[in-house]
Amino acid sequence: MSVPRGATVPGEAGGGDPVAPRGALAIVVAIVFVDLLGFGIVIPILPFYVRSFAVSDVFIGLLAASYSVMQFLSAPYLGRLSDSRGRRPVLVLSLAGNTAAWAVFGLAGELGDSFGLGVGVGTLFAARMLAGAMGGNIATAQAYIADVTPRERRAGALGLIGASFSLGFIFGPALGGLLASDPTVAVASDILPAVVPANRFSLPSFGAAFLSLLALLGALFFLPEPDRTRTSRRTTLVGQFREALADDDLRGLVVAFFLVSVAFSGIQVMFIPFAADVYGYDAAQTALLLTYIGVLGVVNQGVLVGRLARRYDEALLAIVGASVLVVALGSLPFSPNLGSVLPALAGLEGAVVALLGVLALLSFGNSLLTVSLTTLVSKRASAEGQGTAFGVTQGAGSLGRTVGPPAMAALYALAAYWSPFVAGALLVVPIVALLVGGARARGLLDPT
Template sequence: MKKSLIVIFTAIVLDAVGIGLIFPILPSLLKDVIHADNVAPYIGTMTALYAVMQFICAPVLGALSDRLGRRPVLLISLAGAAVNYLFLAFAPNLWMLFAGRAIAGLTSANMSVATAYLTDITPEDKRAQRFGLFNAMFGIGFIIGPVLGGVLGDHWLRLPFVAAAVLNGCNLALAYFVLPESRAPSRERIDLAALNPLRPLRWVFSVKSVLPIVFLFLIFSATGEAYGTCWALWGSETFQGNGLWIGLSLGAFGVCQTFAQAVLPGPAVRRFGERGAILVGVAGVCLALTVMAFATEGWMIFAIMPVFALGGIGVPALQSLATRQVDENQQGQFQGVLASAVSLASIISPLAFSSIYFVVRAQWPGAIWLSVVVVYALGGLLVLGLRLTKPVAASVAS
């Protein structure tokens, strides 16, 4: 048991480091490949392509992990991630970059399968504690990744992608040689209808009271995608920041967010209630984004990180509020709907925010953050208008 936990937690850290490595340097790679300065549309399209493949294929891989066992699906996923980074490291043209991201999205089951694996080996009374550690491991990796990527990218543009491929190769070897299977293969046939990624969304329209909650998750997920899409572009063009500056700023953002989500949600909910805690989080993020929009010096971004961190209390408070809107028998289905909303946001948001950045970058790159403020403000208005209900039962949409 301890060996399996160590392998899973190590795999999560290495996976998060690999993801974070590429953020500071991806704009520079695209500029090098396509020989153009404005690469925002390409970043948005690459991010959306990954999300589309993930949205379509995640149900298939999840069902396969129930049928074939967790280990083989996890190994396929890790191998796909390593191939993706090798494509990015050595791609001489644009189509190979897109092919790499498509492969990564196709095989992006490592986090979900790792979660299922952890559930398999953990007694119910210890799951909350271990899932907390699980999230902490990802946070640690995502703090290290951007900083390391910025440093490596300043030495050689392709080096962060080589490092990410090596990390995923280590992940693959660790899982192959050390990780035992946690679930015996099933002989039951896979329900092909359950693989439809749009199926969970049909249930929303049978329980109208949860629609505002789903829209809130969609809004907050969409705003979160703006950072990964535009941060590196904005930092390099506003402050002429190198890879190290971008990596450090993303790392500082990760540290503050991790701390806020680990420490602040409980006290905030006790003091302000769930609705109030969400609004405090929205207000903190909007204030920080407004400062970012008008910032003229790089140090200002680090100065506002504590305010930015207040946003970390919003989503946990929303998650807590959301769980009380349906009865216990529908929690799994409701969480599936919310996961689908997050996936849809990951498809739509990068395309939208990269297009906005394409329009504003020449005159005022920081205006991108005001567009994010507008979306957050819409979410805040929706929170104020929520009519919370007692848990309701509804038939499963088939």
């Protein structure tokens, strides 16, 4: 899976840098953005959609977990498939699956009304599980970028994927709110055929399906297959993880992806309750905070990380990012206390200034760590095994996102409001240790 030290691989230093087909990088980043924009559309309505079936809020968490479990199972397989059959076919397949999944998701309410609660809820889960199974396309997109980008520019290029995530979460919810609004529903009811349901839950879902269809058409007509060596190795899911964990170059990275996903996904889920309970913020105010975080993510991952990577080694940047993340996570629940010693700024109370500052640190640390980890995976995997390596780390991240939210929610509810944030910080500490050990082994840090 990894490249022996001192060896060269096709398309890299010693064998010639990869040459991107004209515009390929921009096309694949645009495809990822459009697909994630569709995902962001449904975020505002998903909890209310579940509640419309008159079931427990537990189903909201289960629905999220069903997506992550399927992504965990499928991402390594799709990554390996992209190594053997090509990046473009796997992207096309996954985008087609996403289009179908969002369309079916929008029909769940009608099916529930016609055939009963069990069918409606079952349709919700079937659609989210299909979307999760297709969610491994991010690993394929990352592998595509690694195929067409020289090593020295890879961190900046991979950072654009992270920026696409952030942009999707900035514009997606706003578009979803528009599609779910009463005026939009009224217009759609007049225009659409009677057989197409038009309500505040179906329209955002159909909007997401339409955007996935656009991304699918973009991949079909504009995205070339990168020129690279393909592999035909067959390995089971367990076998892929076993190989990655046995590989000295990849073991720590797989563990790091899992731990940071447990920590960060749990914090993402519990941040809104924290903002409501500690700061008294309502939905509109927390939405502004999420937009603020999204904008920071675009700047950090789309601009800043790439510039830093041109001057510093990715392993060192990952150490800095993980260290900053430890401080930010541990400080977040105590931001009101930190704010008590800060002056008001631009009309904002000290507690709010502290919160915004800590969130800026959180975004910077997470961006630096995740992009650097992704770049390290790319550089330590062979040219032929990029998809497999990204699939395994994406799968580890998906497993972490399955574990993190319920664990952190339990800590928040049963222990103390600050406990999930402190637990998240403690989970990142071993990542710092792993990265420092790896950097020392490669002579990047003076052991004295």
